[in-house]
């Protein structure tokens with residue numbers, strides 16, 4: 001499979017936020033979100049066998065901790081990534097997959113926790129989430145909405161209500177988008193949507209979601225990769 005990078009950091013965008021995690025970042029994405037901070041994954045990378053990926057994960061996480069499969073869009077390499085996830089689960093790792101949900105998710109092993117990033121209109125990739133994937137979401141999975149405007153927030157709130165998401169999944173995350181190319185200050189000045197404003201909307205509307213901030217962008221310079 002084509003891999004951009006494998007590294008260890010802290011998980012930053014789910015209910016696992018703050019936990020040490022090995023990231024397996026696959027190359028390639030079929031979307032082009034306006035605020036994408038992972039454009040370096042669109043091309044390049046190196047070919048690795050499943051065994052090679054497993055060796056690297058094991059070296060970084062000898063205690064068999066948390067592993068996140070991400071990208072790019074990892075499900076574009078479904079033929080390789082599904083057996084990789086199966087093996088990681090069998091070996092005792094806790095496995096997350098971060099995906100846009102544009103590709104079918106039915107072959108993701110049931111033990112793997114899906115973190116599905118449903119694209120909102122201002123991402124430029126709204127309406128790409130495949131509604132059939134609602135059928136395979138479980139109460140271990142999480143659905144995330146990255147928001148850059150009030151209209152994104154309204155879309156997310158409506159989506160949550162229409163599909164009764166709070167009854168289907170473990171957590172719903174509303175997260176302000178970060179400005180592309182942000183560098184320097186490790187604070188919310190780079191957010192396209194002010195977290196305070198988002199918090200106030202969520203409180204006023206009693207949205208059954210939690211506000212998430214991309215933790216790693218408040219720890220390291222937002223431009224730093226591999227963290």
Ligand code: SF4
Nearest residue numbers: 029031032033036072
């Ligand atoms: S799906 Fe992810 S990797 Fe692909 S363009 Fe959007 S933010 Fe970037």
